[in-house]
Amino acid sequence: MILNGKILSEKRLELLTEEIKESGIRPCLATVLVGDDPASHMYVRMKHKACEKVGITSVGAELPVEATTAEVLAAVEKFNKDPKVSGILVQLPLPPQVDTQAVIDAVSPEKDVDGFHPTSIGRLYSGHPKLVPCTPQGIMTMLAEHGIELAGKNAVVVGRSVDVGRPMAALLLNADATVTICHSKTQNLPAIMQQADILVSGIGKARFVTPEMVKEGAVVIDVGINHDENGKLCGDVDFDAVVEKASAITPVPGGVGPMTIATLMENTLKAAQAMSCNPAQ
Ligand code: GUN
Secondary structure: OEOOHHHHHHHHHHHHHHHHHHHOOOOEEEEEEEOOOHHHHHHHHHHHHHHHHHOOEEEEEEEOOOOOHHHHHHHHHHHHHOOOOOEEEEOOOOOOOOOHHHHHHHOOHHHOOOOOOHHHHHHHHOOOOOOOOHHHHHHHHHHHHOOOOOOOOEEEEEOOOOOOHHHHHHHHHHOOOEEEEEOOOOOOHHHHHOOOOEEEEOOOOOOOEOHHHOOOOOEEEEOOOEEOOOOOEEOOEOHHHHOOOOOEEOOOOOOHHHHHHHHHHHHHHHHHHHOOOOOOO
């Protein structure tokens, strides 16, 4: 089974459009973009476009590459205070002179649609999530939509980032999987991966995951966005080889990626619904 994130995300976005229309709420996403990294600009553009598609208003603050921490904090604070804004997203990475953790900490937890604030992470890890990071939440949606059972399964997450690995592990644990988190210092990585019923790879190495590392019938989720030696976009998983062994697998592109943006839209509506002073009310 190929887990097609493009089709599923389009379906979710259509449902969300209806839900927003019927809710009478007009959610608003505010983005903060610092510097001129082309990939970051492209991601933010895609997010604004998705907003427009589903009926979410969006606003953006753009700061120059030499912006200070104080300037970025001021942009965040302005959106925190704005009652029309229901969700705030600071596009990462920030330039090196900016204190990224201070910026993440400054986002109001009620508007933290990225789910990176310590309050959001604490809620998730204590088993009472509100706003959950979009990529792992999108993966959970995909697994649920395809009826993939998680309770009691061995789940192995490769990567321990705040946006993917850690929240992914927490979500799988909350769903009663037995979870192992692996990372760059893990010993005998292939042997651990081989035990996985559910394997999530967020390593960032082109076609690193080969069939020898995958258990027969495993569900393989590829979070990698890499370019191979010919410049071709590919995931962490050697898809053509692993597809023979997996019971379900996500392609790159068209797997996890589109689900991330759909989940961001869902989080923005969720934040708007939870806001006591909604602009439409
Ligand atoms: N940069 C790469 N991934 C992400 C993400 O999920 N959220 C934000 N804000 N920036 C990112």
